[in-house]
Amino acid sequence: MSKIFNFCAGPAMLPEAVMEKAQEEFCNWQGLGVSVMEISHRSPEYIEMAEQAEQDLRDLLAVPDNYKVLFCHGGGRGQFAAVPLNLLGDKLDVDYLISGQWSKLAVDEAKKHARVTETSVLSETAEGKVSVKAAADWNVNAGAAYVHYCPNETIEGIEIFEVPETGVVPLVADMSSTILSRPIDVSKFGVIYAGAQKNIGPSGLAIVIVRDDLIGKARKVIPSIFDYKVQADAGSMFNTPPTYSWYLAGLVFKWLKEQGGLVEIEKKNIAKAELLYNFIDSSKLYRNNIDKSVRSRMNIPFQLADENLNALFLKESKDANLLTLKGHRAVGGMRASIYNAMPIEGVQALVDFMAKFEANYA
């Protein structure tokens, strides 16, 4: 049987080496005779692991010392609420830049607390491709409590590589689906957050990287587990954290370091994305309508010229052990999510299948 490759957008595949290690030590972690999920988060063994995981993440992203790293409950959607509740202070206005469905969904939560200015940053090229305006043209409101954007939209497959200059207004980024896929300059951001279930670990965990001066201004109505100050003061252990997810995230961070860190991972991600986009662009059956400058390296949606072939494509790809290629219902067609854990062999297998499918049916 051919190897299985899983293109799920999230919860996504985790690195094979990580899963094998986690399986091996599932019932007996560090020789304790019990699972890491069965021990207290306040035990010395757990705390040592948790602190090392944080340090590894700091190393990978070169997080400056004036930022806290938090391991939180509630995933990315939890942070949709936590961001305004933590950062508004006594201000009312916030800016949300819209590049797709996820940046739009974040607005719904902010509207509960703030006056939201929504600004689309999308544009269209002369060839009719979807693109993103230059960051210099994003018109950020200087009086806003913060500016929020989503550098990678999983549904549309749009990735914004440019980081806007927002002056004194803190820049907040939902990096759920791009974090750890390439180096970033953390110092340009006020808050970076990410749901874990794409490039970090299992769902249920969110990572928050927050600049010190933005901590301690939470509104009174904030649930304490979302208060950056409460969690920063408690080392993310104000309440019992999602301990198993934190552990698995730590294994993923170690694996990333073994891969050579984010510089090397970015090279691999570029190679993987180019392999698939180049094939799509060269084919007559498949197309992707995103401008090359903002094509996502993580989530690659593509449509078949003949929609009647969709069901057959999904059936045959599944039979070929290429799983979860159905596109999001909002855009239809197909989507291949190729996060860090996807080896290039998986992308090659997909391209081979797509070529064969095209030869057979188109």
Place this chain on the structure above:
Amino acid sequence: MSKIFNFCAGPAMLPEAVMEKAQEEFCNWQGLGVSVMEISHRSPEYIEMAEQAEQDLRDLLAVPDNYKVLFCHGGGRGQFAAVPLNLLGDKLDVDYLISGQWSKLAVDEAKKHARVTETSVLSETAEGKVSVKAAADWNVNAGAAYVHYCPNETIEGIEIFEVPETGVVPLVADMSSTILSRPIDVSKFGVIYAGAQKNIGPSGLAIVIVRDDLIGKARKVIPSIFDYKVQADAGSMFNTPPTYSWYLAGLVFKWLKEQGGLVEIEKKNIAKAELLYNFIDSSKLYRNNIDKSVRSRMNIPFQLADENLNALFLKESKDANLLTLKGHRAVGGMRASIYNAMPIEGVQALVDFMAKFEANYA
């Protein structure tokens, strides 16, 4: 080497059979060739598992049809905030019954939104033991939006078996450390919630059982992931749920059914608790100062008459593969948490050790 028994208060041990099954299928769930944590929560395979887990929980607790069962992010502390935000409606007053540290901690969160009346339900027996007043004497405020209590206090080792009659005022119970340890009459409650990490599964998940008429009154400032209506309408999948925890919870529910359900589990829990309490009561070295009527079956704190022996007790018990017996810093001494997953052999091993230790040193 003797078998390891883990008395951690939480995250606590899970049933051995559950852990073995989870390890076996860790990388290949249901023959899919991938882990259950690597598949979409919207895939048919995941949804079938998730719905079965809910049904098994409903069966175990005989949850009436007019209650929703939610699988939520944020653990028990998340619900400390979610409860007032969901249930206050246009009321201001809430009643919190205080029986120990956890019921007290819930108040801190409620005070952000409500006028809280705190009423201690503790009493002292003629022999100086800590007890709990009869529920008829709890003086519930008829104008309160709800009455909150914690039927099992893990730190003090107090369990309240009587369920108060609160008339039209909804009764809310933090059952984190007692849920599924014995049958309960769900119809007496407005909301039951529980962090998972004692009797359900890994940390990061909370179970909420909520009566239909209490859904849909959430305050505007509530984070959507905590809104009972939002999550009930979405089958707990408004956002990506903690999928792996849900899966493990499902395995635990199946295991409980195999044990004969809660009637049989209660018998075992009574036998385990009696074994340890009877030994403590018969000893000269160990003591427990909780009145028999409200002694916890799940968390059994005990003190050594000679505090200087504490360190030695902890060292020798660990050497004897009896783990995590140190008491909470608030009460000192020792604590044995013996949730559903602890077999009576573990309690017997502890009693044997305690007897030997007493013979050697006291």
